[in-house]
Amino acid sequence: MIDSTRIQALIQAVEQANSAEGLVESVRALVATNSEEVIPTLITVLGYNNPEAAVIAVEGLIGLGEAAVMPLLNQLDEYNYGARAYSIRALATIADPRALDVLVTAAASDFAPSVRRAAAKGLGNLQWHQLSPEQGQEAQDLALKTLLDVSQDAEWANRYAAIVGLEALAANATGMIERIRNRFEQMLSSEADLAVRSRVLMAQQKNGC
Amino acid sequence: MTDFNPEASSDTAAPALTVEEAIANLRGTDLSLRYYAAWWLGKFRVSEPAVVDALIEALDDEADRTELGGYPLRRNAARALGKLGDQRAVPGLIRCLDCSDFYVREAAAQSLEMLGDRAAVSPLMQLLSSGLAAAERVPGRPHFTQPCEAVIEALGTLKATEAIPLIKPFLEHQARRLQYAATRAMYQLTRDEAYGKPLVQALQGQDVVLRRVALSDLGAIGYLPAAEAIATASAENSFKLIALKGLLEHQLTPEANTLSDDTIRVMKLMDSLL
Numbered sequence: 149m150i151d152s153t154r155i156q157a158l159i160q161a162v163e164q165a166n167s168a169e170g171l172v173e174s175v176r177a178l179v180a181t182n183s184e185e186v187i188p189t190l191i192t193v194l195g196y197n198n199p200e201a202a203v204i205a206v207e208g209l210i211g212l213g214e215a216a217v218m219p220l221l222n223q224l225d226e227y228n229y230g231a232r233a234y235s236i237r238a239l240a241t242i243a244d245p246r247a248l249d250v251l252v253t254a255a256a257s258d259f260a261p262s263v264r265r266a267a268a269k270g271l272g273n274l275q276w277h278q279l280s281p282e283q284g285q286e287a288q289d290l291a292l293k294t295l296l297d298v299s300q301d302a303e304w305a306n307r308y309a310a311i312v313g314l315e316a317l318a319a320n321a322t323g324m325i326e327r328i329r330n331r332f333e334q335m336l337s338s339e340a341d342l343a344v345r346s347r348v349l350m351a352q353q354k355n356g357c
Numbered sequence: 358m359t360d361f362n363p364e365a366s367s368d369t370a371a372p373a374l375t376v377e378e379a380i381a382n383l384r385g386t387d388l389s390l391r392y393y394a395a396w397w398l399g400k401f402r403v404s405e406p407a408v409v410d411a412l413i414e415a416l417d418d419e420a421d422r423t424e425l426g427g428y429p430l431r432r433n434a435a436r437a438l439g440k441l442g443d444q445r446a447v448p449g450l451i452r453c454l455d456c457s458d459f460y461v462r463e464a465a466a467q468s469l470e471m472l473g474d475r476a477a478v479s480p481l482m483q484l485l486s487s488g489l490a491a492a493e494r495v496p497g498r499p500h501f502t503q504p505c506e507a508v509i510e511a512l513g514t515l516k517a518t519e520a521i522p523l524i525k526p527f528l529e530h531q532a533r534r535l536q537y538a539a540t541r542a543m544y545q546l547t548r549d550e551a552y553g554k555p556l557v558q559a560l561q562g563q564d565v566v567l568r569r570v571a572l573s574d575l576g577a578i579g580y581l582p583a584a585e586a587i588a589t590a591s592a593e594n595s596f597k598l599i600a601l602k603g604l605l606e607h608q609l610t611p612e613a614n615t616l617s618d619d620t621i622r623v624m625k626l627m628d629s630l631l
Binding site: 199200261262265268269304305309343345349350353354 | 591593594595598602605606609611614615616620621624627628631
């Protein structure tokens with residue numbers, strides 16, 4: 149276990165890094181502590197506009213799992229879509245259902261396409277069993293409704309992400325597969341974009357949707 | 358080239374126009390409204406015969422001039438006509454290849470590429486008839502003598518194998534974008550791996566802008582061996598998704614109802630970038 153003084157020194161190194169490489173190295177060292185104490189700093193790094201450092205921070209946050217969920221939700225950056233996309237990606241991968249409302253809002257209406265796509269994918273993958281049966285049903289219904297809406301978006305990449313979310317939902321949630329199958333059938337008959345069509349085919353053929 | 362901005366919201370609503378208003382504005386007297394209408398009609402792909410007629414007329418506009426002698430309305434009209442997919446625009450766009458304004462010539466070449474009519478091949482080749490001199494910098498301007506990139510890309514897309522000897526000298530040009538355009542066209546014209554690989558290597562370059570250009574080129578030629586390199590390139594996921602979509606679409610036909618292992622491989626990479 150690394151002691152707190154050492155961790156504070158590492159946090160300071162991140163805050164005071166004066167080169168891109170220095171930042172990346174400091175963030176790496178911070179992640180290596182595997183300490184929950186560094187979570188707020190890792191989240192701050194997502195807004196530094198240094199993709200390499202941000203990717204390392206996201207992996208660190210994912211590694212810390214549930215402990216990172218509330219800080220990620222509370223520290224969500226409303227003014228920086230780059231930072232927000234990293235946070236949503238971390239939340240989507242940790243898959244804690246407490247992120248449901250944030251993912252629903254992000255998938256349905258975020259300004260930035262990268263945020264919407266990450267959220268749509270994440271909505272299919274949440275750990276529903278962590279909720280009570282009643283809560284779980286309500287949460288899954290909301291995820292399904294959101295993804296069905298996104299599957300009608302004007303932008304191909306959002307529709308593509310919705311299919312990926314729906315395919316996962318069909319596999320993880322209970323009692324949704326018929327509605328998802330029907331939607332995929334509809335999409336096949338109306339979808340003009342070849343890439344989106346073929347993603348529906350893949351969901352049908354690989355996962356029986 | 359594309360006007361697709363991967364990180365821009367799809368809902369950034371410009372002042373709303375009706376189609377009738379846009380056509381009226383295009384023929385009106387307010388120069389800024391005319392300019393805007395031409396852009397708007399292309400942006401929203403309003404492909405109606407009356408729109409195409411009005412835009413073709415605008416290719417000969419003399420009213421809207423810049424201080425340097427440019428033709429802003431002609432530029433926007435030429436750009437819009439490429440997006441509307443109406444072949445009636447081809448003769449007008451071919452005439453624009455002789456326009457004194459570089460940006461009109463560039464827009465016309467890009468739109469002729471999109472319209473895919475081989476009638477454009479010989480006029481496009483004319484623009485490269487001076488060889489590398491076509492790619493000399495115009496003093497005091499941010500462009501070459503001719504819109505070489507756009508012309509070369511168009512010739513590649515139009516499968517103009519007769520242009521290979523004209524395109525080859527540009528493979529070694531010191532301007533990377535132009536070099537990539539020539540490499541991309543040579544791949545399209547020969548399907549030779551020797552022209553796919555350099556674009557994959559370009560994904561390792563230092564400059565993120567050039568990496569994005571290489572991503573777009575690989576997507577445009579559908580170079581399947583690049584799939585993994587695209588997915589791991591250091592660039593925004595949006596650019597990588599578009600490139601992989603290009604690879605995927607080169608493997609697909611509208612009728613096909615089965616998927617090859619290659620298409621599944623590409624889609625799994627796309628899933629990982631969401």
